[in-house]
Amino acid sequence: MSVGTEETPVRSVVNRVGLQLQKCLNEKGLCLLVNHGISDEKLKTAWDHLDDFVDLPSDVREHYIRTGDDNHGYVRPGVERFNGKTPELRHAFNICTLNAKNLPEEPLPGFAEHISSLAQDFKALSRFILQALAVSLDIPQSFFLEKHSHMLSGDHDNESTLRLLYYPPIIEDTDEKNDFIKGSCIYSYQRCLSDKPDFRPETNPRDEINELDGKDELNGTTERQLPNGEMIRCGAHTDYGTFTLLAQDSEGGLEVKLPGSEKWQRVGHLPGAILINCGEILSIWTRERYPALPHRVVIPEQQHIRSRGRHSIAFFCHPDNLTMISPNDLPNNEIGTDTVDKKPRKKSFKAAKENFFLFLKSLLGSTTHTS
Numbered sequence: 001m002s003v004g005t006e007e008t009p010v011r012s013v014v015n016r017v018g019l020q021l022q023k024c025l026n027e028k029g030l031c032l033l034v035n036h037g038i039s040d041e042k043l044k045t046a047w048d049h050l051d052d053f054v055d056l057p058s059d060v061r062e063h064y065i066r067t068g069d070d071n072h073g074y075v076r077p078g079v080e081r082f083n084g085k086t087p088e089l090r091h092a093f094n095i096c097t098l099n100a101k102n103l104p105e106e107p108l109p110g111f112a113e114h115i116s117s118l119a120q121d122f123k124a125l126s127r128f129i130l131q132a133l134a135v136s137l138d139i140p141q142s143f144f145l146e147k148h149s150h151m152l153s154g155d156h157d158n159e160s161t162l163r164l165l166y167y168p169p170i171i172e173d174t175d176e177k178n179d180f181i182k183g184s185c186i187y188s189y190q191r192c193l194s195d196k197p198d199f200r201p202e203t204n205p206r207d208e209i210n211e212l213d214g215k216d217e218l219n220g221t222t223e224r225q226l227p228n229g230e231m232i233r234c235g236a237h238t239d240y241g242t243f244t245l246l247a248q249d250s251e252g253g254l255e256v257k258l259p260g261s262e263k264w265q266r267v268g269h270l271p272g273a274i275l276i277n278c279g280e281i282l283s284i285w286t287r288e289r290y291p292a293l294p295h296r297v298v299i300p301e302q303q304h305i306r307s308r309g310r311h312s313i314a315f316f317c318h319p320d321n322l323t324m325i326s327p328n329d330l331p332n333n334e335i336g337t338d339t340v341d342k343k344p345r346k347k348s349f350k351a352a353k354e355n356f357f358l359f360l361k362s363l364l365g366s367t368t369h370t371s
């Protein structure tokens, strides 16, 4: 889908994108955006900066670590645990404000300017999507925009976050155990390897395991028992916010469960595309017309692939904290009769709501998961 990101977008473009979003998000819970205005080069440069950050001595990285204050800052591998037990093997740098707060400008000149500018781009793209979403739901174009007016303002009134992610290579090294949690592991700093679309067949050697996954909706078998212990890249979950914009390098590993399906399916790689997936809040707001999408990042089956690192960038778009989320805000009409989803939704409205309250709770107390 092709989008434009001017501050006051042309109504006909908003309408057209709204129609496409309506179909994709209702049927699939996700959509791939192209011509979105954020260049591939800019994304790759952000990953270069992240690689340089990960390469800093750990005592320097410590200066930028996320404090309990808000979600802003660096998160070491092994700190977050989606399923409450298995450590996630990824470095995350969360940006919650455009004020370049506590960014590693001194050890890494250019980091703050580039990443803040990228965060601004993702915010602009989100503002466009919010308008297209409103149009797609037959409500005034500014409806969602007004409820997301504090994104990245730094005033703690909105949880929207740009997150730079690096998943280190998984090296099976029985002699010299890599202890990821303590941070001593071999990193690879390759950039995007391929500029070619890669939509591998939907079946993969994991499928037999996938069938079993259905028993436990969100705790899929993402973990792998390796000589280093049990590991995952990113456990199965749905995002909490309105929607998430996700850019990935060409390493793959992202899998989703489409609405009404129990099977994990690969997303594949379309160079330069940004994936949008619905979060819990949008699902609640729309009475699951736009369902939250379960997803995870698996450790690749093939040893030579998992021995490379993987990069992604996620922008979690959240409403302002004081927003009342009520499905009654939206007209209770079905989406165009030809696109009405007849399949049973796996996740109930009640479950989505419970997850959201868990998220709120996690913001108030200590948390193992913050997207």
Ligand SMILES: O=C(O)CCC(=O)C(=O)O
Residues within 6 Å of the ligand: 165, 234, 239, 246, 248, 254, 295, 296, 297, 311, 312, 313, 314, 371
């Ligand atoms: O890295 C990815 O591709 C996905 C990350 C993700 O889903 C999350 O952080 O919520």
Ligand SMILES: [Fe+2]
Residues within 6 Å of the ligand: 237, 238, 239, 244, 295, 371
């Ligand atoms: Fe996610």
